[in-house]
Amino acid sequence: MPADKTVIRADIEAMLRAVLGDFGTDLPIELDSTFRDDLGMESLDVVSLAGRLQSRFGDSVNFAQFVAGLDVSSMAELKVGDLVDFVTRSLDQVPAAS
């Protein structure tokens, strides 16, 4: 069964709000929100997000590998939707537990 994108999006939005703390309470988090300019995330927030993704999805979602493939400018332009797509793709590749 393919991963449910709506559920993943809700998961990721919750993680982002947790990472952003007080900064993120009233912030709209859309699929086209950029991490840096729209959400005001600094690099350590991205590290914190990586830790939460690891806790939530385990090794099936390798966010560190995802970001290691980006240079500094593409990192700045990263959007919430990119992450949702990446997580969805990653989970789709995991063989279903039987």
Added chain:
Amino acid sequence: MTLVRVNGVTLHVAELPPVAGDDMEPPTVVLVHGMAGDNLASWYLTMAHPLAASGLRVLMYDLRGHGRSDRPARGYALDDFADDLEGLLDHWGVTGRVHLVGNSFGGTVAFAYALRHPDRVAGVVAIDSAPPMPEWFARMSARLTRAGADPGRVGAGAAFARRLRDVRRLLSETEIVAELPASRLPAPAEFAALTCPVLCLYGRDSRVRELAGRTEQLLPQARSVVLDGAGHSVLIERTAEVRGHLLTWLRDTAPFVTTGSEGERHG
């Protein structure tokens, strides 16, 4: 977020385990970031995964006064930073020889630790950095003083504002500007004890490169590589090349790092 209490200070740490490693005791690398405005994310987002994928246990931390670590009012001499690293290695239970990779001031912290414990270090990689010596500390002091007036990198938005605020707090609410330049520095003769392999990467346009000659006098085994089209921020400006040099170097100095080597190393 993982916080660890060592040496009287709470430090923010991060770890990536080796990918697909079956070694009981995988080779370990500690990545040390630079001064004022830098933090472990510079490593986490560039080198940490590729190193873990090569079979290394990758450890990172925010230096005291930086990132999400404590910002005590005092305790910013070089020895304090080396004590922190020593405490963390004990905390992490690193018993074998460790690889230390430092960017800018982080390289200096790596050298300071290696000079104390040459028997516990497998190798040092210093990125646009220098070992603890007066010429380098004079430059860092000048840089710290300037950073108080103008923190450099132009940027906008909330993330930049938070980074700026953190740098200002480090410089105005702590004694770093006075304590770091007053650090006890090792005598040149002490460098003879440090015989492990040393790799120094420099940006072609960085003024730190002017110290390469002195570094090679102190550490004759040091291999220097200059990367074109980069200044001091060579880790960010030339991430892919730095990554390539680092991986090649670690494979050469850590035979257990995976590339299908012929084994029989541990006997």
